[in-house]
Amino acid sequence: MKLHYQELGEGKPLIILHGLFGSSDNWMTIGKKLAENHKVYLVDQRNHGDSPHSDTHNYEVMATDLKEFIQEHKIENPHIIGHSMGGKTAMQFAVTNPDLYDKLIVVDIAPKAYPVHHDTILEGLKSINLTELNSRNDADKALAEYVPEKGVRQFLLKNLTRDENKNFVWKINLSVIEKSIEAISKGLEKHLSTEKDTLFIGGSESHYIKNEDHIVIINFFPNAKVEMIEGAGHWIHAEKPEEFLEVVMNFLR
Structure with a gap:
């Protein structure tokens, strides 16, 4: 790769x-x-x-x-x-x-x-509905329900970007990371x-x-x-x- x-x-x-x-x-x-x-x-x-x-x-x-x-x-x-x-x-x-x-x-x-300990972060990231997202501020508000620390949210939301059609997308491969979280913890x-x-x-x-x-x-x-x-x-x-x-x-x- x-x-x-x-x-x-x-x-x-x-x-x-x-x-x-x-x-x-x-x-x-x-x-x-x-x-x-x-x-x-x-x-x-x-x-x-x-x-x-x-x-x-x-x-x-x-x-x-x-x-x-x-x-x-x-x-x-x-x-x-x-x-x-x-x-x-x-x-x-x-x-x-x-x-x-x-x-x-x-x-x-x-x-x-x-021990696997990123469950809350993963749930928070998945809770952000990208198709209905209007701004990064909206994403921050949604994530705040799962991640109270502002600095951690800012770090995580650096993975949020826009594609060629100006739609919000994740840079990270969120579904694969979630699937592989036990392997990451090994x-x-x-x-x-x-x-x-x-x-x-x-x-x-x-x-x-x-x-x-x-x-x-x-x-x-x-x-x-x-x-x-x-x-x-x-x-x-x-x-x-x-x-x-x-x-x-x-x-x-």
Whole structure:
């Protein structure tokens, strides 16, 4: 699958993968900063952003998408950053293709299975009747019945766009994501691992990386270290960008 991407800067290549319901645009601010020292590729994963839609959505195919992207663009030994779902894609790629990248940074996700917990968001997005929608404000009002946090709604509604006939449509493949939500929640296969340098960055206010997860992390990534950023939730790069960039750049040096 030919993934849509945005390219910034020059230097050592660095690929960034967004999380569930996200897109490459979510990482533009961080990407511009990292592009001062790197050639940054901001990638839309399948069924997200401007990349193609597919009926299949799991970490095996998304890791293959990443491998094909690296090979197609002749990218040599890139660093890889993955957030949430993108972090699991990056981990799956790393343990199956340890010779195709340099360093790995995983943002606020562990290589374990998580309980399915996006039901309310999915119900909220499905509740928006696109055929009767007149404005983004109407979409926000409908979604607010399911998602009270304004910032989360703004993030989710970045997936709303208009087609050539000016009708509202979703950029994300909502039906396939809903169908695949259990696969998105799965952990890595236990027999795979890599000794490449790996950094896990967690938010102290997030529940995705807990103290007990450090053992699971080391089982897959023996040379991993974990750094927690105080006061950050799940969207660390948006909530604490300066602290996030400092940790990332120190590791990449």
